[in-house]
Amino acid sequence: MGEIELPGSPADDADATAVAPLPLRIDAEGAVEPTAPVASRRRATRALLEVIDRDGHVRQVWTVQGWPARVGRALDNDIVLTDPHVAPHHFTLTQDEQGQLALVVGDTVNGVAIGLHRIAAGASSLLPRDAAAVDVVAGRSRLRLRLADAPVAPELPLAGVAVHTLRILPSLGIGLVLLAGIAFSSYLDSDPDTFSRLVGQALLAALSATALWCGAWALLSKTITRQSHFSWHLRVFMVAGLTLLALSAIPGLLAFSLSWPWLTDFSFIATYAVGATALYFHLLAIEPARPRLLRWVVATGAVVGIALTLWFNVQRTSRVGEELYMSHLFPPKLRLAQPLATDRFIAELAPLRALLDKKAKEAPSAEELGAGKDDDDDE
Numbered sequence: 001m002g003e004i005e006l007p008g009s010p011a012d013d014a015d016a017t018a019v020a021p022l023p024l025r026i027d028a029e030g031a032v033e034p035t036a037p038v039a040s041r042r043r044a045t046r047a048l049l050e051v052i053d054r055d056g057h058v059r060q061v062w063t064v065q066g067w068p069a070r071v072g073r074a075l076d077n078d079i080v081l082t083d084p085h086v087a088p089h090h091f092t093l094t095q096d097e098q099g100q101l102a103l104v105v106g107d108t109v110n111g112v113a114i115g116l117h118r119i120a121a122g123a124s125s126l127l128p129r130d131a132a133a134v135d136v137v138a139g140r141s142r143l144r145l146r147l148a149d150a151p152v153a154p155e156l157p158l159a160g161v162a163v164h165t166l167r168i169l170p171s172l173g174i175g176l177v178l179l180a181g182i183a184f185s186s187y188l189d190s191d192p193d194t195f196s197r198l199v200g201q202a203l204l205a206a207l208s209a210t211a212l213w214c215g216a217w218a219l220l221s222k223t224i225t226r227q228s229h230f231s232w233h234l235r236v237f238m239v240a241g242l243t244l245l246a247l248s249a250i251p252g253l254l255a256f257s258l259s260w261p262w263l264t265d266f267s268f269i270a271t272y273a274v275g276a277t278a279l280y281f282h283l284l285a286i287e288p289a290r291p292r293l294l295r296w297v298v299a300t301g302a303v304v305g306i307a308l309t310l311w312f313n314v315q316r317t318s319r320v321g322e323e324l325y326m327s328h329l330f331p332p333k334l335r336l337a338q339p340l341a342t343d344r345f346i347a348e349l350a351p352l353r354a355l356l357d358k359k360a361k362e363a364p365s366a367e368e369l370g371a372g373k374d375d376d377d378d379e
Contacts, residue, residue, distance in 0.1 A: 048146045049079055054224075056289050057145075067095040071138065072106065079105075085110055085139030093127075093145070099145075101127040114123070142289075172233065174238045181245045182206050189335040206241075213237055221286050229285040240278035247271060252328030259337035264328060265321035268309055276302035 062079045070077045074088035080092070087108035095101050104124040105112050112119045114136055116158040119125050127134050132150045136143040180353070186199040216236055218228040247270050256264040276298040283294045310320045317324060 019329075046148055050144045050146065051081075052142045052144050054142075054287070054288075054289070058226075064093070067101075069091060069093040070142075081138065081141055082142040083139040086141060091136075091137050100129070103127060110139055156226065171235050174235070174242060178238055178242045178245065179203060179206065181242065185245070185248070210234070210237060210241075217282050217285075226284050232285050233282060236281045238280055240274055243274050244271065247274065252326075253330060253334065255326055256328050256330045257334050257336045261323070261326040262321070264326060265323050267323055269306055272302045272305050272309075275305075 007170065019367050044065055045063055046066060047062060047069075049062045049069075050058045051060040053059050056323060064078070067081060070089060070092045071079045071081065071086075072088050072090040073081055073083070073086050087110070089106040090108050091106055091112050092104045093101060094104060103112065103114065103119065105119050105121050108121050111121060114125055114127070114134065116123065127145070132146070132153070134145040136145060148307050183199050186202045187195055190198045214230060214233045217233040218230040222228045223234070247267060251263040251267040251270070255261050279301070280294055280298040283298070284291060285292060309322075313322055315322055
């Protein structure tokens with residue numbers, strides 16, 4: 001329709017140059033749009049430099065109107081950081097004639113990190129052209145540079161709108177399968193007279209453990225990230241529990257069917273792997289910005305746990321394996337390995353006799369003497 005001008009001050013004649021008038025345009029539908037000067041000012045924004053919290057949220061934003069842009073603690077910088085680990089003139093963002101951005105590090109002892117690449121004082125590094133955002137670490141400040149021509153990530157739905165993304169039905173299905181597996185395991189370990197009592201205790205213990213475990217992780221997530229992520233922790237716990245339930249039966253069945261006793265002898269390695277994976281996904285909800293560090297932490301914990309278990313097995317039974325013999329028996333129809341001939345079986349027992357004779361000649365250890373004394377006292 002036309003243009004109107006809104007004065008910057010009620011008394012235009014008193015100070016006509018204090019604030020320039022803001023030109024606006026009203027379209028046919030009555031909507032107010034800024035005209036060219038305001039639009040040009042918006043197009044002049046070259047980039048945004050954001051300060052990111054440890055939970056990934058934006059804490060502070062600076063608008064970069066042109067290059068070069070100086071960053072540091074001194075007040076004469078274009079962007080002023082308050083991090084005491086940042087130098088007065090920490091780094092500068094520049095652009096050459098071809099539009100290539102570069103980061104030049106100033107006089108700083110801590111340098112600058114771009115991803116996994118650390119740049120020392122006085123050095124420079126070219127920034128990727130096609131990246132939607134560039135992560136920069138200066139001191140203890142994690143920064144994110146967003147360029148004006150970079151693609152914008154799609155909008156995330158609100159929690160109330162995105163209820164369907166919680167995958168309630170798959171989680172419910174996993175929970176029901178897990179409870180059914182616990183009930184079946186109780187059925188195998190009990191007789192008909194005590195089954196109802198044992199299955200009730202097992203299900204109550206499983207529900208209590210789920211509530212305590214997931215509640216503790218949700219509280220930790222709420223404290224650190226301001227979001228509980230309870231459904232995420234619940235799914236991680238149920239998937240891990242279902243996997244451990246399968247590991248309690250499948251290795252024994254395969255060991256019996258194929259005559260591979262090492263499957264149950266070292267099944268604790270798979271248990272540590274499942275526990276470490278579950279711990280990684282729990283921690284990922286709390287610290288999503290450092291997946292590589294989390295993988296190293298849980299992998300190191302799993303390796304240390306496996307090494308300690310092997311050492312304890314050697315101290316306890318003089319074997320690295322966990323079982324002295326395979327105790328898993330299933331119906332003979334499930335046996336796939338060929339039966340061993342009697343003569344070969346007896347011949348392979350010969351080394352065992354020498355080992356038992358040697359063991360019988362050894363003096364009993366203090367633990368064995370203590371165990372024998374306790375047995376005598378009980379009688």
